Amino acid sequence: MNPPAFNELTTQVGKEITENSSFQPPLGLLYIASYLRTQGDHEIRVIDSQVDRLSYEQLKAAIADWRPDIVGLTALTFTMVDVMMTAALVKKIDPDCPVCLGGPHVDIYTQETIRLKHVDFVITKPGESSFSILVKQLEGSRRFDQVPGLSYKDENQDVHSNPQTPTTLTLDDLPFPDRTLLPFQKYYSIMTANRPVGTMVTAKGCPYMCVFCSERGSKPTWRSGRSVAAEMLEAKSIGIKEMFFVDDTFYVKKQASMEISQALIDLHVGMPWGARARVNNLDQGMLEKFRESGCQRLHIGVEAGTDRVLKILQKNITTDQARRAFKLCRDNGINTMAYFIIGNPGETLEDVQATFRLACELEPTTVQFSRMTPMPATELYEMGLRSGLFPDYWREFSRDPLGSIERGFRPKMWTENFSEEELFALADHHTRKFYFRPKYMARSVVAVRSFHDLKRKTRAAVDLFHGTRQSTTRLQKLI
Numbered sequence: 001m002n003p004p005a006f007n008e009l010t011t012q013v014g015k016e017i018t019e020n021s022s023f024q025p026p027l028g029l030l031y032i033a034s035y036l037r038t039q040g041d042h043e044i045r046v047i048d049s050q051v052d053r054l055s056y057e058q059l060k061a062a063i064a065d066w067r068p069d070i071v072g073l074t075a076l077t078f079t080m081v082d083v084m085m086t087a088a089l090v091k092k093i094d095p096d097c098p099v100c101l102g103g104p105h106v107d108i109y110t111q112e113t114i115r116l117k118h119v120d121f122v123i124t125k126p127g128e129s130s131f132s133i134l135v136k137q138l139e140g141s142r143r144f145d146q147v148p149g150l151s152y153k154d155e156n157q158d159v160h161s162n163p164q165t166p167t168t169l170t171l172d173d174l175p176f177p178d179r180t181l182l183p184f185q186k187y188y189s190i191m192t193a194n195r196p197v198g199t200m201v202t203a204k205g206c207p208y209m210c211v212f213c214s215e216r217g218s219k220p221t222w223r224s225g226r227s228v229a230a231e232m233l234e235a236k237s238i239g240i241k242e243m244f245f246v247d248d249t250f251y252v253k254k255q256a257s258m259e260i261s262q263a264l265i266d267l268h269v270g271m272p273w274g275a276r277a278r279v280n281n282l283d284q285g286m287l288e289k290f291r292e293s294g295c296q297r298l299h300i301g302v303e304a305g306t307d308r309v310l311k312i313l314q315k316n317i318t319t320d321q322a323r324r325a326f327k328l329c330r331d332n333g334i335n336t337m338a339y340f341i342i343g344n345p346g347e348t349l350e351d352v353q354a355t356f357r358l359a360c361e362l363e364p365t366t367v368q369f370s371r372m373t374p375m376p377a378t379e380l381y382e383m384g385l386r387s388g389l390f391p392d393y394w395r396e397f398s399r400d401p402l403g404s405i406e407r408g409f410r411p412k413m414w415t416e417n418f419s420e421e422e423l424f425a426l427a428d429h430h431t432r433k434f435y436f437r438p439k440y441m442a443r444s445v446v447a448v449r450s451f452h453d454l455k456r457k458t459r460a461a462v463d464l465f466h467g468t469r470q471s472t473t474r475l476q477k478l479i
């Protein structure tokens with residue numbers, strides 16, 4: 001179950017033009033459900049409270065009607081308040097129904113999470129096999145010590161944690177996520193006029209070392225091109241019109257992304273796709289192949305407008321590489337989403353202005369200026385702890401998400417050189433300034449392809465206007 005997001009933690013003022021201004025299916029849940037189905041005769045339902053816009057009352061009715069034997073919940077740090085409210089709801093309906101949490105938050109804060117009220121089990125990644133073994137144990141001898149990667153409480157409420165065993169399953173071994181378990185027609189992205197949009201995984205892990213990213217230095221693994229193409233064909237057969245690869249970064253290995261592109265061409269998949277990418281290893285040959293296989297957009301993290309700040313971020317790219325990569329994308333007719341961060345370590349007001357100038361120079365199709373928010377399990381968070389910029393507040397939050405919110409908890413930004421108010425103002429001012437440039441507006445009008453496209457762009461502009469106008473007065477104090 002994907003919980004509601006009414007209490008999602010955010011450092012954003014309003015909606016912005018991002019890949020998040022979309023509904024993306026909870027792919028991890030679909031993988032768990034599809035794998036579980038291969039392991040026995042289970043009746044499985046997947047509820048995405050967010051895309052179905054379920055209120056807690058409606059969610060309660062759905063759970064009471066279904067009466068599940070176990071509930072699994074996706075836990076992200078930013079949605080932990082709603083995760084805990086949903087866990088409490090399940091227990092209110094049926095105190096004996098086990099609640100199991102999995103997802104990026106519990107991979108980091110396993111011990112804090114298993115000690116929370118209403119949480120019976122926590123599974124760390126990879127969860128597919130562990131969850132199905134847990135289900136078998138619940139149906140049989142209840143030997144929870146036999147479930148790899150499981151944390152649980154015994155009758156005395158003492159906590160036990162089993163080590164996760166190295167998986168022998170490759171990404172190609174997993175069954176394709178069964179998208180029909182969800183109302184797949186409802187998923188969309190403000191970045192594209194195609195609907196519905198699906199998501200999929202072609203690779204996991206990233207060897208790069210960006211200080212703000214929890215995936216830094218993780219071992220990459222890839223799927224074969226034929227497997228990716230077969231899954232896209234299956235998605236196409238049920239009516240999905242575009243696919244976004246949610247891999248940490250699609251072309252970490254040139255050979256793998258070229259193989260996928262070639263398979264999409266050879267098997268005549270004919271479905272538009274997008275992916276996240278880096279500027280340092282794009283070349284003309286790759287982009288030609290991407291384009292030929294259906295690539296329509298790349299989401300690219302540039303982060304900063306000076307090489308000095310990029311070095312501090314350990315991004316391992318240069319501004320010249322960014323210039324070259326964005327030009328290549330434009331030349332090959334591939335849309336781009338550029339991500340920038342305001343308030344990086346060591347960043348001055350001049351650096352922020354250089355970031356804005358670079359954003360304009362790159363001419364991405366869309367841009368996002370976010371505020372630097374140190375996340376758990378990142379080098380940046382450790383840097384903040386070491387320098388005394390903040391205490392270990394994410395761990396504190398994880399020990400009591402509901403209580404933290406009642407006490408006014410908010411995610412902290414990197415405030416070495418700017419206050420939080422200034423960061424909000426700077427990011428919002430530059431977002432607005434970027435989109436309301438005459439050159440950008442003229443280009444967007446020329447690029448309108450249909451009435452639906454016009455509606456989508458108008459909605460994005462309205463969101464943007466409402467989201468940023470609150471910040472302009474605050475900015476006037478700064479620049």
Ligand code: SF4
Pocket residue numbers: 206207208209210213214215216217248249278301
């Ligand atoms: S930000 Fe992207 S490139 Fe950098 S470590 Fe994370 S996934 Fe890798």
